[in-house]
Amino acid sequence: MLERLIHSLETSPVMKRGEYNYFINPITDGVPLLEPALLREIGCAMVRVLDLKDVDKIVVxxxxxxxxxxxxxxxxxxxxxxxxxxxxxxxxxxxxxxTTGYSKGELYLNGVGAGDRVVIIDDVCSTGGTLRALISAIEQVGAEIADICVVISRGDEDIGRPLKTLVRIEVSETQVRVVDTCL
Ligand SMILES: O=P(O)(O)OC[C@H]1O[C@H](OP(=O)(O)OP(=O)(O)O)[C@H](O)[C@@H]1O
Ligand SMILES: Nc1nc2[nH]cnc2c(=O)[nH]1
Known part of the structure; x- marks a missing residue:
């Protein structure tokens, strides 16, 4: 059921950001154009794989x-x-x-508090730096993380918790290859 996502990834251009091979895709960049059918495909897949029992909030x-x-x-x-x-x-x-493979910065969490039960979703996990930062922020406010899901994983980073991934990819200097899917 992830045909649109797989096709869009396998036709993604790759550019250099410093030493980092950065793929460009509608889901991870919004360019050149995000088709509603691709977004729906991803939303439906996430509904199928995520544990949403008693979840109060989605964190992105x-x-x-x-x-x-x-x-x-x-x-x-x-x-x-x-x-x-x-x-x-x-x-x-x-x-x-x-910290990501090509940038550093600060993230600010508001709107989640002790006793909340949340799921974290994101477009891509590469070094895992962004997910580790989000997990740390949610732990600091005393909320519970029910589940975590990304559309794409391009590394094998340990984020300290189970991570669900719709598709796993490998990125070379010139192309993206889909190596596994969850559905
Ligand atoms: O696993 P990591 O190495 O942390 O990479 C993943 C993160 O990189 C991108 O965000 P980025 O900070 O580039 O910003 P953007 O979403 O504003 O483009 C992407 O949206 C992920 O959040
Ligand atoms: N679009 C895009 N976003 C990313 N976030 C982390 N790595 C990447 C990448 O290679 N491409």
């Missing part, structure tokens, strides 16, 4: 978690929290450091 990270989170929130009727890259200085805001 700015920017490329947002469209996936919006689709998923509208399909499940579970509210959405967006972890932002700028501070709002609201009471209870938690700041954590994010």
């Amino acid at each position: 990270c700015e920017a490329m978690g947002i469209h996936i989170g919006v689709a998923f929130s509208m399909m499940t009727d579970i509210p959405l929290v967006v972890v932002r890259k700028r501070s709002y200085d609201l009471p209870g805001e938690v700041a954590v450091h994010q």
